[in-house]
Amino acid sequence: MAATVSCADCRTAIAQSQSFFGTDGSTLCARCHAMREAHAQVERGRAAAYEEAAAYRGAVGLVVQAVKRGQADDEATRHHADLAAIRAAGPRAAEPQPCHRCGVAVAPADIHYALDGQTLCRACSITYDAAAERKKIEGNLWFGLALGFSLSFVGVAVVHALGRPPGEKRGALVGAGVGAIFMLVALRVVGAMAR
Ligand SMILES: [Zn+2]
Numbered sequence: 001m002a003a004t005v006s007c008a009d010c011r012t013a014i015a016q017s018q019s020f021f022g023t024d025g026s027t028l029c030a031r032c033h034a035m036r037e038a039h040a041q042v043e044r045g046r047a048a049a050y051e052e053a054a055a056y057r058g059a060v061g062l063v064v065q066a067v068k069r070g071q072a073d074d075e076a077t078r079h080h081a082d083l084a085a086i087r088a089a090g091p092r093a094a095e096p097q098p099c100h101r102c103g104v105a106v107a108p109a110d111i112h113y114a115l116d117g118q119t120l121c122r123a124c125s126i127t128y129d130a131a132a133e134r135k136k137i138e139g140n141l142w143f144g145l146a147l148g149f150s151l152s153f154v155g156v157a158v159v160h161a162l163g164r165p166p167g168e169k170r171g172a173l174v175g176a177g178v179g180a181i182f183m184l185v186a187l188r189v190v191g192a193m194a195r
C-alpha cells in the first residue's frame with residue numbers, strides 16, 4: 001500500500017507519490033503547493049516593481065518612487081486577497097474551525113473569511129466591517145501624509161519608529177517628498193527675491 005503524508009497547509013492526507021515540497025521543506029498537496037507558488041509570484045512582481053521604481057532619482061523621483069511602490073503594494077495586497085478567495089471557494093478542510101471573533105465552532109460549509117484570511121462564523125461575518133478592517137490593516141494614508149508634510153523626513157522616521165501601518169508609512173513618505181519640493185520651490189522664490 002502507498003504511504004500517505006499530511007499536507008502542511010491544509011492537513012489533507014495525500015499519497016507520498018503525489019506530494020510536493022515547499023521552499024521551506026514542508027510536505028504539501030498539489031493545491032497548496034500551487035497556492036504558495038502563486039503567492040510567491042505576487043511577491044516577485046512586487047519586488048520587480050520596487051526595483052523599477054528605484055530608477056527614479058532626485059526629489060521628484062522620491063515622490064514617484066513612493067507612489068509606484070504604493071501602487072505595487074496595493075496590487076500585491078489585491079492579488080493576495082484574490083488568491084485567498086480562490087482558496088476559500090475551493091474544497092475546504094473537513095473539520096469545523098473556530099470563529100476568530102467569537103470562538104464558536106463553524107462547520108466547513110458555513111465558514112466565512114475576513115480580509116486577512118481569518119475564519120469567521122456567519123453571524124460575525126454579517127457584522128464584519130470590511131472597510132474599517134482594511135483601514136485598521138492599512139492605517140490612515142492622510143494621517144501619514146499630514147505627518148510627513150509637516151515634519152518632513154522626521155515624520156517618516158516617526159511612523160517607522162512607532163511601527164505604524166503601511167498606509168501611514170507610505171503617506172508620510174509622499175508627504176515628506178511633497179514637502180521637500182515645496183521647500184525647494186520656496187527657497188528658489190526667496191533666492192530670486194533677495195537678488
Ligand atoms: Zn494542502
Ligand SMILES: [Zn+2]
Nearest residue numbers: 099102121124
Ligand atoms: Zn463568530
